[in-house]
Amino acid sequence: MIRASNVDNTFRRKWNREEYLEKARERDERELLEEEERYKPKSRGPIVQRKPLKHRDHEVDLTSRLGKTQVVTQLAPLSQQAGYFCSVCECVVKDSANYLDHINGKKHQRALGMSMRVERATLQQVQDRLESSKRKKGTEGFTEQGQISV
Ligand SMILES: [Zn+2]
Known part of the structure; x- marks a missing residue:
């Protein structure tokens, strides 16, 4: 039939193509959102409420094994390996600096159930702290941060 060629029968197809592209765009956006949702830590399982950071309530023992000789074998438990356990x-950390980094670090604090958030101290807490530090000054070799104080 000759008549058929005079009709723009491509119209329908063009429109479909646009609709298709639009749908593809929407799908891309939706997938992107779903992806983001998946990688948001909040959406993964129950929300774990971690406590804010707390200062250590024990002395950091960095020196008790200093200068001692110990036989280390591959079979010894981790706690008996060379380094700080x-x-x-x-885990075992090679030296005291790295050990301090480790126990002040994110992974370790998380294992203790703490987030890296720091609770805001009140004025009274700061004053009490300064007062007790003043009293303690000179009596201990390590500061709260575990650094050697002179
Ligand atoms: Zn640790």
Whole structure:
């Protein structure tokens, strides 16, 4: 039939193509959102409420094994290996600096159930702290941060 060629029968197809592209765009956006949702830590399982950071309530023992000789074998438990052992994370750190980094670090604090958020101290707490530090000054070799104080 000759008549058929005079009709713009491509119209329908063009429109479909646009609709298709529009749908593809929407799908891309939706997938992107779903992706973001998936990687948001909040959406993964129950929300774990971690406590804010707390200062240590024990002395950091960095020196008790200093200068001692110990036989280290591959078969010895981690806590007997050379270096500093963290019983919370069950890992060994090579030296005291790295050990302090480790116990002040995110992974370790998380294992203790703490977030890295710091609770805001009240004026009274700060004053009490300064007062007790003044009283303690000179009596201990390590500061709260575990650094050696002179
Ligand atoms: Zn640890």
